[in-house]
Structure formats: structure tokens, C-alpha cells
Amino acid sequence: MNLKTLAQELGLSPTTVSRALNGYPEVSEATRQRVLSAAAAANYQPNTQAKRLATGRAMAIGHIIPISDRHEIVNPVFADFIAGAGEIYANAGYDMVITIVPDNLEARAYGELSSKGNVDGVLVHAPRLNDHRIALLDDLSLPYVMHGRVNGTRKPYSWVDVNNTRAFERATNFLLDLGHRRIALINGISDMDFARRRKLGYERALSARGITPDPALLTEGEMTEAQGHDSARSMLALPDPPTAFLTASLLSAMGVRRGIEENGLTMGRDVSIVTHDDELGYLRNGTAQEPIFTATRSSVREAGRRCAQMLISHIERGDTQPRSDLMEAVLVLGQSTGPAPKR
Amino acid sequence: MNLKTLAQELGLSPTTVSRALNGYPEVSEATRQRVLSAAAAANYQPNTQAKRLATGRAMAIGHIIPISDRHEIVNPVFADFIAGAGEIYANAGYDMVITIVPDNLEARAYGELSSKGNVDGVLVHAPRLNDHRIALLDDLSLPYVMHGRVNGTRKPYSWVDVNNTRAFERATNFLLDLGHRRIALINGISDMDFARRRKLGYERALSARGITPDPALLTEGEMTEAQGHDSARSMLALPDPPTAFLTASLLSAMGVRRGIEENGLTMGRDVSIVTHDDELGYLRNGTAQEPIFTATRSSVREAGRRCAQMLISHIERGDTQPRSDLMEAVLVLGQSTGPAPKR
DNA sequence: TGACTTGTCCAAAGCGCTTTGGGGAGGCGG
């Protein structure tokens, strides 16, 4: 069933039917109703490709996911972010197209997406230090929004991010207030902008109390359970072990907890943990009312929604004015923290 | 830059240029080279929408992800599956379009995807008991492949699945051979086909040794760390507690381990665990050489690749003959299992 | 009453590609 035959059946021109369906005023209310009910009866849906070609709008938004042997971008956070963004897309009538690409071909993938015209804009994930994608996208003049910020760029751009520095500064202060002085940071990959900011917040809080960050209490890497476990194990074996851990993900925190318990210590009494919690659907920090870990909490799904919203409004308004949205993390109290043990 | 202007610059007709670019024989090798290099120089990429309209092929494959308040489909497995499938799509020139939809609108979403013609086929996730989607898709005559099987359907359909029954039967037998008699199963949601099959394998192995499955040793639900932990805690408090756990996911296994250790017991000595391991990028079971948990291992990313491959060949061959691919899980030995403790 | 809006509708020209149905030039055999 297509526009033409639908029009014929109604004894109308395709023009009129198209206008009736798309809500243009140049058609009487009577015929509009007639068209709408006929379309519904025939289960007519305008062909997407034709519509796209005619309007010049792809009605789709791209996400490019680089894959490498070195590290995994397809992480648990990704799935939740996608879910949030996808909700918004669906409501706004956009398709979400995801491209998986070897990371050495990432730049090319953006170029092709743009020149082949199959998306109206892109959402950019996991910005790194001096991210080259920002220049690339400005070049292509393809609308985009970044999930996270880029350090070392002069040009303005649109982004949605959590206030990572502040969150980790607060978390560190919270531990300092409890009397902890040896605080370890189990961080993400140092190249990642968010990891850099978290470290900054941590260091800032320490320095403010006259404590120099100890490199022996810092791990940077993939945020897995194993990372947390291995870090905790080796750090707890130090002559002057940490009494508290700050971790960048729930998975790492779980690993740290295991490391603590393996040493016959009790989390929350002997050793404290504060973690960042992205509120992933499948990796919950206890319940909303009763968290297990004390955590800086910020929903990545909500971040997905906001990114999507922002990008769509850029696209639809043709609005090139960069916008930004800084989300504040909430510090929630769990059972994983307590006063620093006396020596 | 479009075909027409490229043709003009070359002093050729659009027909010839199109043919040269698409490898048709009706063009001399000399002009083909001339066209190709001009296209490369101009960075020409044919407009996707126009191509799609002209050929009638969307060059895209859909994944519909239902979202509900009740349970989370956006699980860690999903991300890895997507990554595997996406690899294949990218190489074959297909876009991956993901639709997030409230689960009560799922059927409608398939209908729209089909009638609007924005995909050439769909990949269907997480089949449940008597899944209605199979009838729906046959109705729409939209090519599809299921990741998993559907119980209670007479009609043949294409699928890729792990031999869950056999995997869990083997795992159970392995524990039985170690002398365990009280074996708990921490399973997925009972409605899910894969969970049903796993339970079947477990029960079959027990029955073969004359053991009746004890309902008190069965949990069915979302496969989270909390599920594993809570189940282990309550089961270990039973008058006749299990000496071994079979879990459906690594996350559950981690929860069970925590429950075991909380009770002052040691995993692998006092209580054994065998888990299923989907080889998720972000949730590894130790290393490939040294697994932590004894596990039935099968890569969900590989399953994604195979599904994608199968679907594409269906689409391209116009081949309606259903195919199937049953992957066998490997049983790998970790440190989480040992002989049943003496009473 | 005639000029001018206003309200409804339509024909036709795109959007950028593919593909059908030739057409002309050159080579070959008879």
C-alpha cells in the first residue's frame, strides 16, 4: 500500500493525501478525517526511504562504537545509556543506528555516515584527552552532542556530563571527615576525560587537607571486578595500607570488597569504600532506599535521555548554538563506610 | 556531491557512472578506472536514502528492545551480543537500527518497522515460552532470526542457540561426580526459554541419579548479584543446605560467592559453584587460561555474529528455508569446585 | 456587479539513485 493507490481509492490526489496525513492546513477538515480513517483502515505507513529522500532528513541518529583489542567500549554503561537515548528517539520518531567499527577506522566511519547522509546527527561517547572527534565533526558540520567533556579544546561544543570532579571531591572529603588519611583511588583508564576529572577532584580534596596523593594508592584501568580485587589485594599488602577506597564503578567496588574480605577485614568497619554508581539496570547498588555502598550516584540512563533530547533539538531547530548540561551526582550513604579505624 | 554532478564533471551519463561504481560489466575498464578515481578524489558517497529507494532494499537490520518496569532486557548480555552482530553488519554494509519500545507496544513496533520498510529483517531477542513474535513475524513475512529457541511452536523458524540443556546437564553431572547431592539452581526468569532448558538439564541429571529436585534449592529471577547473594544466604540457612550452586550468570555467581563467604565458608572447598559464562567483555571469569569459576562457557558475542550472518544470508538469498545453529558450551574448570565435604 | 480574497484541491517537478531499453560505432564473416 502506497500513497498513490491510497489516493486513488479515495478519489484524491497524492498531494492532498500527503497534506492531510502530515497536518498541513490546505485541506478541509472533512477530507482530512476521511483520509486519516482510510489510512488507518488500510494500515498505511508512508515508506521511510521515500520520505527521507523527499525531505532530505534521515530521521535517524548515529552512535559510533569503536572496538579494539585493547579495551572494551561495549561496557555495561553503554547499554543503559542507549536505553535512555533510545526512549527519546522512539518518541520523537527517530531511528537509532549503531555502527560498530574497528577503532582505527573510527574517523572514516564518521565521514561516511555524514556523506552518505544516513543520519541527521551523532551522539559521541567516551571522550578522551584532546579528543580528535570534535574537530572532525565540526569539519563535517554534522550536528552532535558529546556524552562527557573534552579537555584541551578551545572551540565550544554541546555536551552532557556529570560533575565528576565535584562528586569525587565530595566523596574524598566525606572519607577525610571520617578520619581516613590513606585513601586509595581505583580509577578508570587515565586517557578518559571522566577519569581525569575524578582524579582531579580526589587530589584537590586531599591537597586541601595537606595530604599529598600517594601513587601507590592509585590504579587506572578497565573498571572490572578483577581490577578492584587485584588493586585491593596488593594495596592492602602495603606496609601502610589504605583504610578507604574510592572506586569508579560498582563492578570495581565489588572487587574491592572481595579483596577486603579475603584479608579477613570487614567492609565499613576496617576498610571503607565509596564508589560511583551509574544506576545501571542490571547492576544495582542495593535498593534505592538501602544502598549497599556509599556512592556518588548519577543515572547514566538519564544522561542518555538528556543527550538525545539535546541533539534532537539541535537538529530540529537547525540551532548551532552549543549547549551544555552538567548533572550533579548525589552522595548516598550506604553500609560501606565508617570512621577510620584507630591504629 | 552527487551522481549527476560527478557524471557531468566526467563528461559521462549518470547511468555509466552508476554502473562503473557498482561493478556492472557494461562499462569499459578504462572509464571505470576514471570514474573510480574521480569518485575517490571528490570523496563521493552515494546517498543512502536514494539508493535505498531505488533498490527497494533498506540495507538495515532491526533489533527491537522492549522495556518494561518489571524486568530489564537491557542487560549486559545484550551489549555483547550487539557488538558481535554489529561487526558482521558493518562488514556487510548493513546498518543496525535499534528500537527501544515499551513492552506493551512491541508487536506494533514490529509491524511499523515492516510496513515503513526501514529494515530488511530483524533479529529477535530473548524468546519466551510460546513466544507470540514468531507468528507475528511470519505474518509480516519479514525475514528474521531468533537468538534462542521458542518452545511450543510447530512452525519451523531460524535460530541460533546454545545447547543449554546439555550444558546444565553436564554441569550437574560434574557436581554429582564430585559427590554433591544437595545442588541448588539459581536460574533466570522462568518464562525465558533458556532458563527452562537449563532447568530441564539440571533436573534430568538429578533424576538420572535418583535424586528428586528440591524446590527449596531453586531460585528463578533476574540474574543479578543480589539474586545470587540473597539466594545463597537463605539457602545456606536451611537445615539441609546445598553443598553446590549452579548459577545462570557470572553476576549471580559472584553474589553466591559473597553469600558463601559471609557464612565463613570457603568457595571450592566448603561449597562449590558452577556458573554459566557468556564471556562478556566487561565481566570476565578470570582469564581464559585461569578461570575463577568452573563454568559452562559460550560466547554471546559469537552468537551475535552467527545470528547476523544467518540473517544476512536469508535476506540476500531471498532464501526462506529455516536454518538453525546449536552451539555447544565448553565446560571449563576453575577454582570454585571441589569434592563434596564430608558430613 | 466585478475585483479580490479565501478555502480546497491538483499537476508536475523534484529528491538522488538504479535499471530498462535502446543506439551508434567498430569488427567480423559471408
Next chain:
DNA sequence: CCGCCTCCCCAAAGCGCTTTGGACAAGTCA
């Protein structure tokens, strides 16, 4: 020398929609 075949190439007709530029009738106003 003529007819035929092969090799290259092209014009034009779609694909299914939107949108421009009217057309026609009815209503409005002086």
C-alpha cells in the same frame, strides 16, 4: 559491401514521497 554481433554508452522512466505553483469555486467587499 552488407548484415550482424559486440562493446560502450546514454536517455528516460521509475522508486514513493514532498512541495511548489497554480486552478477553480465560493465567499467578501466596495
